[in-house]
Amino acid sequence: MNERILEHDNQVVRRFFALDTQTYKDGALNLKTKELLGLVASLVLRCDDCISYHIAQCRDAGVNRDEFFEAFSVGLVVGGSIVIPHLRRAVDFLDQQEAMPA
Amino acid sequence: MNERILEHDNQVVRRFFALDTQTYKDGALNLKTKELLGLVASLVLRCDDCISYHIAQCRDAGVNRDEFFEAFSVGLVVGGSIVIPHLRRAVDFLDQQEAMPA
Amino acid sequence: MNERILEHDNQVVRRFFALDTQTYKDGALNLKTKELLGLVASLVLRCDDCISYHIAQCRDAGVNRDEFFEAFSVGLVVGGSIVIPHLRRAVDFLDQQEAMPA
Amino acid sequence: MNERILEHDNQVVRRFFALDTQTYKDGALNLKTKELLGLVASLVLRCDDCISYHIAQCRDAGVNRDEFFEAFSVGLVVGGSIVIPHLRRAVDFLDQQEAMPA
Amino acid sequence: MNERILEHDNQVVRRFFALDTQTYKDGALNLKTKELLGLVASLVLRCDDCISYHIAQCRDAGVNRDEFFEAFSVGLVVGGSIVIPHLRRAVDFLDQQEAMPA
Amino acid sequence: MNERILEHDNQVVRRFFALDTQTYKDGALNLKTKELLGLVASLVLRCDDCISYHIAQCRDAGVNRDEFFEAFSVGLVVGGSIVIPHLRRAVDFLDQQEAMPA
Numbered sequence: 001m002n003e004r005i006l007e008h009d010n011q012v013v014r015r016f017f018a019l020d021t022q023t024y025k026d027g028a029l030n031l032k033t034k035e036l037l038g039l040v041a042s043l044v045l046r047c048d049d050c051i052s053y054h055i056a057q058c059r060d061a062g063v064n065r066d067e068f069f070e071a072f073s074v075g076l077v078v079g080g081s082i083v084i085p086h087l088r089r090a091v092d093f094l095d096q097q098e099a100m101p102a
Numbered sequence: 103m104n105e106r107i108l109e110h111d112n113q114v115v116r117r118f119f120a121l122d123t124q125t126y127k128d129g130a131l132n133l134k135t136k137e138l139l140g141l142v143a144s145l146v147l148r149c150d151d152c153i154s155y156h157i158a159q160c161r162d163a164g165v166n167r168d169e170f171f172e173a174f175s176v177g178l179v180v181g182g183s184i185v186i187p188h189l190r191r192a193v194d195f196l197d198q199q200e201a202m203p204a
Numbered sequence: 205m206n207e208r209i210l211e212h213d214n215q216v217v218r219r220f221f222a223l224d225t226q227t228y229k230d231g232a233l234n235l236k237t238k239e240l241l242g243l244v245a246s247l248v249l250r251c252d253d254c255i256s257y258h259i260a261q262c263r264d265a266g267v268n269r270d271e272f273f274e275a276f277s278v279g280l281v282v283g284g285s286i287v288i289p290h291l292r293r294a295v296d297f298l299d300q301q302e303a304m305p306a
Numbered sequence: 307m308n309e310r311i312l313e314h315d316n317q318v319v320r321r322f323f324a325l326d327t328q329t330y331k332d333g334a335l336n337l338k339t340k341e342l343l344g345l346v347a348s349l350v351l352r353c354d355d356c357i358s359y360h361i362a363q364c365r366d367a368g369v370n371r372d373e374f375f376e377a378f379s380v381g382l383v384v385g386g387s388i389v390i391p392h393l394r395r396a397v398d399f400l401d402q403q404e405a406m407p408a
Numbered sequence: 409m410n411e412r413i414l415e416h417d418n419q420v421v422r423r424f425f426a427l428d429t430q431t432y433k434d435g436a437l438n439l440k441t442k443e444l445l446g447l448v449a450s451l452v453l454r455c456d457d458c459i460s461y462h463i464a465q466c467r468d469a470g471v472n473r474d475e476f477f478e479a480f481s482v483g484l485v486v487g488g489s490i491v492i493p494h495l496r497r498a499v500d501f502l503d504q505q506e507a508m509p510a
Numbered sequence: 511m512n513e514r515i516l517e518h519d520n521q522v523v524r525r526f527f528a529l530d531t532q533t534y535k536d537g538a539l540n541l542k543t544k545e546l547l548g549l550v551a552s553l554v555l556r557c558d559d560c561i562s563y564h565i566a567q568c569r570d571a572g573v574n575r576d577e578f579f580e581a582f583s584v585g586l587v588v589g590g591s592i593v594i595p596h597l598r599r600a601v602d603f604l605d606q607q608e609a610m611p612a
Binding site: 125146178179180181182183184 | 452485486487489
């Protein structure tokens with residue numbers, strides 16, 4: 001679907017997508033930390049697709065289950081119980097990812 | 103003001119405050135990472151008091167200016183231009199903190 | 205899924221879940237009023253799972269259809285037309301609950 | 307300022323203001339319960355002016371300090387720690403109201 | 409489902425629905441502009457049903473694909489990357505609408 | 511303050527600011543329509559600084575008082591009564607702008 005979006009000649013949208021990719025590159029903060037930041041931001045803003053995306057990216061960056069739960073705990077305490085249904089889906093997605101052969 | 107709140111005998115409120123403190127303790131993720139998570143969550147939810155609080159905590163945990171700006175950049179890209187006024191106040195607060203004698 | 209979450213040894217998450225349960229107990233405000241508060245908070249924050257959960261709890265606490273609609277009206281006026289799709293699903297869920305044998 | 311807004315001949319805005327007033331009238335739910343609903347909705351949406359307004363209305367409807375703190379606890383647990391700065395201002399406002407001669 | 413909601417005798421809810429319809433009528437701003445305003449408001453508040461509804465209304469009002477993408481770009485920049493999953497569904501819905509015979 | 515932010519060598523932040531400026535340029539939709547989109551997005555996300563900024567930009571683009579109130583009415587109906595305090599400040603800011611010599 002991203003291709004379908006980028007196919008249209010709209011420079012602001014295209015640049016935004018490029019910027020979004022650039023945001024999580026290793027820098028003063030490493031990729032792993034930045035992906036965790038993206039994950040917790042997605043949790044408190046309650047976007048399931050964004051949460052799943054950042055969980056997958058975090059796993060690639062080496063985040064382990066204990067670290068995930070600590071990131072989840074920050075999202076839960078900052079964002080409140082309204083985050084709980086998203087947390088359920090996040091843990092479900094994480095379980096599925098961990099069950100897949102490496 | 104926290105004292106005034108905790109003075110009242112409401113166990114849920116008191117426990118929430120205790121839990122909030124516990125959330126940022128060193129664990130699988132260290133204090134510095136957790137405070138950065140709290141900072142970016144506060145940015146995208148656009149709470150100036152929370153942002154200032156986590157900037158101060160992050161500085162105590164050794165976050166430097168480059169790292170702050172990378173955390174800000176994640177908050178800005180995830181949360182959008184609506185975050186900009188809060189980013190201005192965040193950088194203003196950071197400047198003041200850095201100008202203070204250690 | 206809650207069990208799967210609580211299975212993991214993360215004290216902040218576990219305590220948050222316990223606190224969430226404690227919040228709605230009878231106290232200075234009764235259970236029914238508190239569940240209505242939870243329902244309207246869920247409506248304006250637009251979380252379908254939370255809305256369904258609190259509708260079920262409210263029904264157990266004796267909230268009738270007129271009272272539900274008055275609570276919905278507060279959520280709708282405070283939260284605006286962006287609440288309407290969630291209100292549709294709320295009324296649909298309520299209809300299903302009322303259609304079930306007691 | 308409301309007068310200044312309503313002075314302008316815009317029927318949608320005027321009707322919205324009339325509807326907002328109508329929302330909290332006694333009905334299947336009484337005024338006190340509805341004002342508490344408005345208060346908690348304002349807390350989780352984090353609007354200080356709305357919180358102060360509903361605290362004043364709740365006080366007129368006979369809500370006591372214990373009941374206020376239970377309503378606050380629902381708002382805090384549902385909305386998370388991001389609500390805390392608003393809770394501080396809410397308790398400060400409540401203290402001022404209670405300090406005023408009846 | 410709207411009928412099911414309006415069937416219940418709650419005047420606030422009914423008036424809100426009437427007001428919502430009235431909001432987008434031609435006036436000082438024309439229908440097309442107002443529907444675009446509704447679309448971008450729905451994007452930044454991230455409500456898929458509202459987005460689809462306003463895309464259909466905008467199409468009826470003559471909004472073309474370039475104009476849609478410029479409205480999307482405002483929603484994306486103001487609301488941030490958290491809007492992206494909703495933008496994907498918006499473009500998918502728009503594609504489907506455009507594929508339908510007139 | 512923007513200068514202070516852009517002074518720091520963070521490419522993501524700088525590019526975001528450039529993109530934000532580019533977003534509102536005349537295109538398939540004209541500047542006036544885009545600024546109205548930015549205004550209503552700011553209203554429903556309830557950011558006073560953003561609202562004032564877009565009111566000033568809209569005025570430069572020729573938006574008149576009737577058009578402002580229709581844009582406000584969309585923001586109010588979509589975003590709900592929680593928008594009212596921001597609407598008050600918006601009308602106050604607009605009054606000040608209109609009172610200034612051209």
